[in-house]
Amino acid sequence: MNWLPAPTDLSLLPDEVHVWRIHLDIAESQLEEFAATLSSDELTRANRFYFPEHRKRFIAGRGSLRSILGGYLGIEAQQVKFDYQPRGKPVLAEGLQHSGLLFNLSHSQNLALCAVNYHRLIGVDLEYLRDISDVEALAKRFFLPQEYDVVRSLPENQKQKTFSRYWTCKEAYLKATGDGISQLEQIEIALTPTEPARLKTLPDWSLLELVPDHNYVAALAVAGCGWQLKCWQY
Incomplete structure (x- = not known):
C-alpha cells in the first residue's frame, strides 16, 4: 500500500x-x-x-x-x-x-x-499483531460459527493474524455505525488467508483491508460504494 x-x-x-x-x-x-x-x-x-x-x-x-x-x-x-x-x-x-x-x-x-x-x-480499526492466548476460544465466543470454523481450521502460524483480520473488519463497521462490541456477532465477514475480506449480507457497505505497516492489520468500512481512496502519511 x-x-x-x-x-x-x-x-x-x-x-x-x-x-x-x-x-x-x-x-x-x-x-x-x-x-x-x-x-x-x-x-x-x-x-x-x-x-x-x-x-x-x-x-x-x-x-x-x-x-x-x-x-x-x-x-x-x-x-x-x-x-x-x-x-x-x-x-x-x-x-x-x-x-x-x-x-x-x-x-x-x-x-x-x-x-x-x-x-x-x-x-x-487498527490492530498491532501480538500473541493472543486462547485465540480459538475468543473466536468461538465473539465470531459466527462459520468464522470460528475458518480460524480453527488454519495452521497455528495463521490463526492469530486471521483472528485479528476478522476483529478489525467487524470493529471498523461497528465504529462507523456507532454500535458497541456486543454486536460483533451480528456482522458476518467472509475472508481467507489469501483472499481479502468482504461484508456479507450488507450490500450497501464497502469494506477494505489496509496494510498500514509491518505487523499491523487494519480495515476501513464506508457506507455506500463508488468512492475513491487516497492514503496520506501525516
Whole structure:
C-alpha cells in the first residue's frame, strides 16, 4: 500500500475517502505544540494515563486529528470542537457539522489511522499483531460459527493474524455505525488467508483491508460504494 506525502493544497472531493497514517512517537517539541491545541477535557484525559508513553501517544493522536480536520475545515487546530456520542465516539460539534465532514480514528501501539470523508458513515480499526492466548476460544465466543470454523481450521502460524483480520473488519463497521462490541456477532465477514475480506449480507457497505505497516492489520468500512481512496502519511 502506497502512503503518499500529504499535499500542500489539501482538498477532499465528495466521492473520495482519505486515510491518514500517523506515527505517534514524536519529538517533545511537536508534542508540546499538539498539547497547546487540545481542549481542557482532552488534557484531563491525557493526564489520567499512568504510563508517560500512553499519555504522549494520546496527545499525538488527538493533536494530529485536530490538525488534519482543521486542514479540511480551513480553521486552526484548536478551533476544532467535538461532541461525543453515547459510546464515546467523537464527532464534529454542532457548529461544524454543516461541513458534512465525517471521520474516525484508531490507534494501536505507536501508530494511528484517521479516515475522513464527506457525508458517508465511516469507521477504521487498527490492530498491532501480538500473541493472543486462547485465540480459538475468543473466536468461538465473539465470531459466527462459520468464522470460528475458518480460524480453527488454519495452521497455528495463521490463526492469530486471521483472528485479528476478522476483529478489525467487524470493529471498523461497528465504529462507523456507532454500535458497541456486543454486536460483533451480528456482522458476518467472509475472508481467507489469501483472499481479502468482504461484508456479507450488507450490500450497501464497502469494506477494505489496509496494510498500514509491518505487523499491523487494519480495515476501513464506508457506507455506500463508488468512492475513491487516497492514503496520506501525516
